[in-house]
Amino acid sequence: MGAVMIEVDALRREFGDTLAVDDVSFNVEEGAVFALVGPNGAGKTTLMRMLAALLEPSLGTARISGFDIRERPREVHSLLGFLPDFYGLYEDIPVYEYLRFFYLAYRLPGGLASRRIEEVLAQVGLLEHAGKDIETLSRGMRQKLGFARALLHDPKLLLLDEPAAGLDPGARQEMQALLAGLALKGKTIMVSSHILAELEDYCTHVAMLDRGRLIFAGSLAEARRRLPAGRRLRIRVASGIETALSMLETMEGVSHLERRSTDAVFDFAGDDTATAGMLKALVGAGIPVIFFGEVAGTIQDSYVALMKDSR
Amino acid sequence: MTPLSERFPEISRCAVSELHRTRVIAAIATTFLIGACLLSITFPLKNSEDVLYKAALSVQALVLLVYGAARASGAVRAERQERTWDLQRLTPLTSFEIAFGKGVGAPLFAYFLASLMLPWVIAGCVAGKGTISLDMLLWDQACLLALAFFTISTGLLISSHTVERLSKPIAEILGALLGFFAAYSFLPLCGSKDYKSDPLVAYFGQDWHGHAWITLGALLFGLWAFMGAKWRIGRDLLEGGRLWHIPAFMAFLLIYQSGLKDNFYLIAMAPAIFVYLAALLNSESPEQWRKWLLGGRFLSNYAPVLITASLSYVLFAAFTVEFGLAYGTRDVHGLWRYPLLQSCFLLRDCAFLQLCRFSRIRRPETTALIFVGLSYALPFLVLNSFEKTELFYAFMPSTEPSVGALVNFLPGLLQCAVMIGIFLLAIKKRFLKETARSR
Structure with missing residues (x-):
């Protein structure tokens, strides 16, 4: 740990009259596994989409590895792998072709496509399903495929929005092991989830949001110290x-x-x-x-x- | 992997999705059957030299123009609906690479079907025993391709502008309708024996035959439509806009129209139509206005299209009037006033549209359209029924030679000033606090 990977500076986002994220500020260090928690509608997804430079903030800004999300969105995109809270898959093509499309779109070296695609498929445990059409995949497999896509260009930062949603306990455990492995490799990971007990096993830091406001951001140890008196x-x-x-x-x-x-x-x-x-x-x-x-x-x-x- | 698929991965993705083996075999079998049916129907007919040619060309045109435009119209909308758009936005693909990839990739099956019909078109040309020249075949194909470029680019433009409220099927229907009208304008021309002299278009003093005229127009407008789609996709990629786009398009329309129209002053109508379309199609959110206002520069690349379009229109209208009066277009009906009058009413309507967008109205565009429609239709109906047409100028852009220019302009100017005043108040109310805070 050391350098700051994510700097969030008074970030605010409104949708019409609804305030989704309200002046949120915090930092995430490189190599941290950062959990973003909060009830439904707390603003987690909006915050993640702003950090991914997919949604423009109404006010404030954030920097990813020093790149401002407002000024340099394309550089921000190249640094991160984003797993949204929906699958975002092309149903009518095979798994391998889906990843090949993104491999080419990320402008990765053409000659190494097969090797890299097989590598990420093996990483998420989908190698034997490479030739299958996406529409035949189960929920868990789809989530894994999304994960494989996010890992394809070996990003420094992973933004994972509810990665365990809809997964059975076995698949959740596999996902957890995968995240722990990525954390060991030094990736910075920001993950939002409702399943707090699981986050505790691999997260180093946590931010809590409620109705768009940040109510806590810090290490897990600091979070525990915030327990009520007694x-x-x-x-x-x-x-x-x-x-x-x-x-x-x-x-x-x-x-x-x-x-x-x-x-x-x-x-x-x-x-x-x-x-x-x-x-x-x-x-x-x-x-x-x-x-x-x-x-x-x-x-x-x-x-x-x-x-x-x-x- | 080809250099084309490497540069435009969207094309290879669409190829995998659209041209899988079963589909290809079915397409080959179907076009063969269609061709065979056309042959069996046309062969026994008397004087049937060019019937097979025309029939095969019609099928080719319908497939390419209607189906192709429909596919292109759903391309970006489908990505938004299936939520794959954000994932594409995260890749380093540029707006040009995405737009070109979709323009070629989405209608890939239409191109394939059209190319399968080509041997039947050539067979019809050969069977025509000299009635269809090679020259004509090439002009027909060139015209068809240019129209395909136009309809597909316009389909892409529709698709890139469609918002959440407009579903993919509706976007596709719009595209198909556009393709249908393009086919409707093309089919009467195809296989015309004396195509070089009929119909002739006089353009800037030069005579153009129908094929050449349609090909040129389709290519020019197709290029603008493609640029419009690319610009809109670029906005999703958070690329800055280009301030010169709209003025350049208006200048193009002015030049394009002025080669055709007899009445010089009415050429300003074309940009006006564009402004209306741009204002209605553009889904600039209050956030974008805020960004522009907070930027502190009036003419920045973030300037909303409504502003650039309206201002460009006013400038071009003034230029048109100045040019017309200076270079002696004889004007006994006060028609020179028209572009300026229209500017006033147009600005009024645009201000109202944006006011609706800033309000809590659920469907601001529809509300604004109703207002605009009623504001013109009601006075027209009432005054017309009382035979008071000389008062039209009070409610719509109408030149009235019986009154002085100032009196003619006054109602439009007043309405425009009032609406802009209300609009500025709304902006002030909404953004003033935050502007002060951010500074």
Whole structure:
């Protein structure tokens, strides 16, 4: 990491009277895997289309590897691979021909077309389907083909809008592995998704949007630190979980108490002394505690908390 | 891979999609059957020397002009509808490469069918026993190709301008209609025995025979249509516009028309029609106006087409009047006023159209068209029924020799000033805050 790949500077976009993206600013470093999250209509797709220099901002600008999206859109296009939230496929031609069309359109060296196309098809696991007509492909395969197209010219930056949408769990896992592999190769990746748990496995940074406004942008660690005051605790007992739950219910500072098998998970507003006191009380009551500790906040927790704050 | 398909990948994509084996075999079989049917129908007829030729040429013309134009009219619209357009926009293909690729690629099957009909046309020429000369065959083919260039380029222009509200089938129907009218103008000429003398067109003092005249016109207008399509595609690629395009096209129309028309002052009608079409077809959004306004330069490459078209029209109208009066076109009916009068009403209508686009009206173009239609039709009907035609000038561009020039101009000028005033207020209201903020 080091140099800035994406600089977003007070970007704003209106559609008639609707404000889709409202003065959004953040930076993405080279090599980062940047998750863009937010509810439907938050402005994720509009933001991505502006960053891809496909949609002109109403105000503000962004620079991709130093190229201004308003002034140098064609240079921006050459740097990025874009996977939109729709397939965008020519249904009546075979997979190989689809990629050959884009290979030629990207002005890549003519003699190497077959090798490069086979390479990306193998990368996304579609090599054995190269001769098939696109209209016969399944949803997952179509998404993979779109991915192959985005990778064809070996771009430095990948903008992926909902890449896992509509994929079955197996295909999602393959997609995740592919993204992790690309991240290891040093690609900068910006990915929008609703499936936050999956993003956590390979993303390094996250931006959260709500109703066009940026409510958070930073590393995953920073996002976790934005969890509400207090801590989330987990207690596991060898037996007597009911007794433990009823004791916890009466304790001051305990909220959102839930039972998960032989575990009790809850938010606790007390400080370290109060936490130690809680453990002492439970052990003193004869409850056989075998685990007592803090649960790390997930990106989902941060998202929920930040969304709540923003509204 | 050929150099052509490398330079224009759209052509090879269309070739894969349009010319797959089953389709090619079916096309060869169908054209063979059509030719055989024509032969069997025309052979027994008496005095049938040129019937096969004309029939085969008609099929060739219909395929190329109607089907070809329909395919071209759906080319860009289909990409927008199937959402492949954005992906093409991301490639380094230039607007010329995309426009040319689509112009050649989209109607590829039409070209193929037309070329399959060519042997039957030649057979008809041979069977004509000298009634169809080689010269005429070549002129017919040249004329057909020029018209195909015109209809396909215009189809591409329609397609590149179509917005979300206009679906691909409607764009294709528009293209097919255009092709049909082109075929309608071509077919009476084809196979004409004395084509060199009938019909003659006098153009700038020179006589042109019908084929040569149509070929020239189709090539010139086809070229402009292609440039228009390329420019519109370039706008999607975020390429800047070119300020000189519209004035150059208007100058071309002026020169083109002035070679034909007797009435010098009415030549300004042609640019006026273009302005109307440009204003209606162009889907410039308020964002583009904002970009122009924020740019700070009045005559920049971002200037909306409505502005460049209207201003060019006013300048050309003034030039036409000045030229006409200076070089002594005798004018007893005050016709010299017409171009300037039309300028006023045109500016009024354009301002209203843009005002509608800035408003919350759902279909601004339709609303503007209704307004424009009513603003001319109602006074015309009312005044005509009361036999007060001398008052036309108050409501439409009409020259009235019984009143002075200033009085004649006054209603148009006033309406134009009021509408532009309202329009400027709307711009101010919408953009002033943001302009100040961005500066």
